[in-house]
Amino acid sequence: MTASTARSSAATTRQVVLITGATAGIGRQTALHLAAAGYHVIATGRRVAELEALRKDAPGQLSVTPLDVTSAASIAAAVAEVDRLTDGHGVDVLVNNAGFGVAGPLTEISDAELRRQYDTNVFGLMAVTRAFVPAMRARGRGRIINVSSMGGKMTLPFFGAYNSTKYALESLSDALRMELHAFGIDVVLIEPGAIHTNFGDTAMSPVAQFQDSAYAGALAKAEVLRKRMEATAVGPEVIARAIHKAIRRRRPAARYVAPWFGNVILGLLALTPTRLQDAAMRRLSFLTRGTLDVDAARQRAATATPPAAPRARAQAAAPIN
Numbered sequence: 001m002t003a004s005t006a007r008s009s010a011a012t013t014r015q016v017v018l019i020t021g022a023t024a025g026i027g028r029q030t031a032l033h034l035a036a037a038g039y040h041v042i043a044t045g046r047r048v049a050e051l052e053a054l055r056k057d058a059p060g061q062l063s064v065t066p067l068d069v070t071s072a073a074s075i076a077a078a079v080a081e082v083d084r085l086t087d088g089h090g091v092d093v094l095v096n097n098a099g100f101g102v103a104g105p106l107t108e109i110s111d112a113e114l115r116r117q118y119d120t121n122v123f124g125l126m127a128v129t130r131a132f133v134p135a136m137r138a139r140g141r142g143r144i145i146n147v148s149s150m151g152g153k154m155t156l157p158f159f160g161a162y163n164s165t166k167y168a169l170e171s172l173s174d175a176l177r178m179e180l181h182a183f184g185i186d187v188v189l190i191e192p193g194a195i196h197t198n199f200g201d202t203a204m205s206p207v208a209q210f211q212d213s214a215y216a217g218a219l220a221k222a223e224v225l226r227k228r229m230e231a232t233a234v235g236p237e238v239i240a241r242a243i244h245k246a247i248r249r250r251r252p253a254a255r256y257v258a259p260w261f262g263n264v265i266l267g268l269l270a271l272t273p274t275r276l277q278d279a280a281m282r283r284l285s286f287l288t289r290g291t292l293d294v295d296a297a298r299q300r301a302a303t304a305t306p307p308a309a310p311r312a313r314a315q316a317a318a319p320i321n
């Protein structure tokens with residue numbers, strides 16, 4: 001698909017906002033919110049049909065262009081398309097929103113799954129940032145809004161892989177904020193709590209593969225609890241408003257937690273000793289001896305064939321002739 005322009009390049013008189021991962025959830029809602037507020041929104045994502053549907057939902061108000069944040073070719077094509085759409089002006093505000101989570105016990109999540117998380121949430125985000133920063137630097141003005149998570153400050157059992165990518169994003173954003181300040185570029189973190197989007201279903205979808213694991217019972221109970229809690233989660237418009245606030249402010253804060261009561265949870269956690277936090281989280285996640293199949297897991301481990309000695313060690317032990 002070639003990108004579709006909502007308005008002519010006269011749109012460059014409005015602030016140009018590029019959003020990644022705008023085919024669903026927070027990104028989609030933010031695109032609609034900012035387009036309605038008068039920004040020149042360039043909504044990007046992997047699924048072309050969803051981008052077209054989004055454009056139709058805001059007729060004449062936003063542009064769309066494909067962008068997979070894990071593909072260098074896709075990023076290069078998006079930069080060229082943005083140049084065309086904005087008559088070489090580039091992006092004023094970059095909203096790095098694309099991301100996903102994979103839930104599961106850390107010792108059983110594969111290396112490939114862990115890397116997939118980092119490829120999108122960390123390396124993809126950095127690649128997109130590197131691609132759009134030069135135009136901001138040349139203009140001496142710009143803003144980067146990184147959608148992190150409250151999970152970038154606290155870790156939930158079974159979400160260690162995902163949470164660790166957001167911890168990384170927190171640190172990268174802190175460094176970027178200081179390094180880009182002198183160039184007139186602000187870097188802002190948005191830290192959502194639980195938001196009702198596709199996120200939970202995506203994160204829990206690989207969990208079935210752990211049905212033979214000692215964690216199967218705990219995961220099943222955690223999934224029931226998640227579904228119950230999801231019914232009370234707020235919608236993505238809360239985050240769209242927080243992002244809008246971070247764009248509007250002349251001097252934005254470094255971080256915005258949304259919804260606001262997330263600040264209370266993070267504040268309480270900061271005052272609670274780690275061992276106490278662990279105990280509470282273990283109970284909430286059913287990580288108790290009663291739910292975990294500890295004895296069966298031990299028996300399985302005891303009867304399992306010991307792994308073969310690594311080749312290098314065997315060679316090192318061999319006599320030298």
Ligand SMILES: NC(=O)c1ccc[n+]([C@@H]2O[C@H](COP(=O)([O-])OP(=O)(O)OC[C@H]3O[C@@H](n4cnc5c(N)ncnc54)[C@H](OP(=O)(O)O)[C@@H]3O)[C@@H](O)[C@H]2O)c1
Pocket residue numbers: 020021022023024025026027045046047067068069070097098099100101120124147148149150151191192193194195196197198199200202236
């Ligand atoms: N929902 C929550 O409770 C919550 C809480 C804290 C933080 N967050 C963060 O908020 C952001 C948005 O998540 P969401 O809740 O809106 O979830 P969502 O409804 O699942 O939307 C995720 C979006 O990211 C896109 N995406 C994933 N990989 C991509 C890639 N390689 N290139 C481009 N786009 C990609 C998805 O595209 P496809 O449609 O192609 O899959 C989708 O548009 C994420 O960074 C997430 O970590 C969410």
